[in-house]
Amino acid sequence: MNSGPRLIEPGVKHFLYNTLNRCHDNRVNIYTWALNIGVLILFLGIFGSALYICYKRKLSPEEQYNKMVHDQAYILSKIRFYQNERIEHPLSSITSLPVVQDRSEYDMLERLRT
Structure with missing residues (x-):
C-alpha cells in the first residue's frame, strides 16, 4: 500500500473542509440577500419615480x-x-x-x- 507521510490528521482535514464549506454557504447567502435588496430598491425607485411623474403631470x-x-x-x-x-x-x-x-x-x- 501507498501510505506515505500525512501532514495533517484526518479529523483536522474534515474540520477545515466543513469550515470552508460553511464560509462558502455564508458568502452565497450574503450575496443572495444583497442582490435581492438591491433589486427591491431598484424596483421601488422605478415604481416611485413613475408615480411621482404621474402626480406631477396631473x-x-x-x-x-x-x-x-x-x-x-x-x-x-x-x-x-x-x-x-x-x-x-x-x-x-x-x-x-x-x-x-x-x-x-x-x-x-x-x-x-x-
Whole structure:
C-alpha cells in the first residue's frame, strides 16, 4: 500500500473542509440577500419615480378648466367652419357633387351647340 507521510490528521482535514464549506454557504447567502435588496430598491425607485411623474403631470383644477374651455372653443370653431362650408358649397344629395347655382355657363354652352 501507498501510505506515505500525512501532514495533517484526518479529523483536522474534515474540520477545515466543513469550515470552508460553511464560509462558502455564508458568502452565497450574503450575496443572495444583497442582490435581492438591491433589486427591491431598484424596483421601488422605478415604481416611485413613475408615480411621482404621474402626480406631477396631473393638471390643477384651473388648468383642467382652461383646457376644457380651449377644447370646446376648438370644437365649436370646427362646427362653424363646416356649417359655413356646407352653406357656401352645397352638395347634391344623390351624387355628392356641388350644386350649380349659376346656370348662365350651361345656357351658353347649349346655345353654342344649336
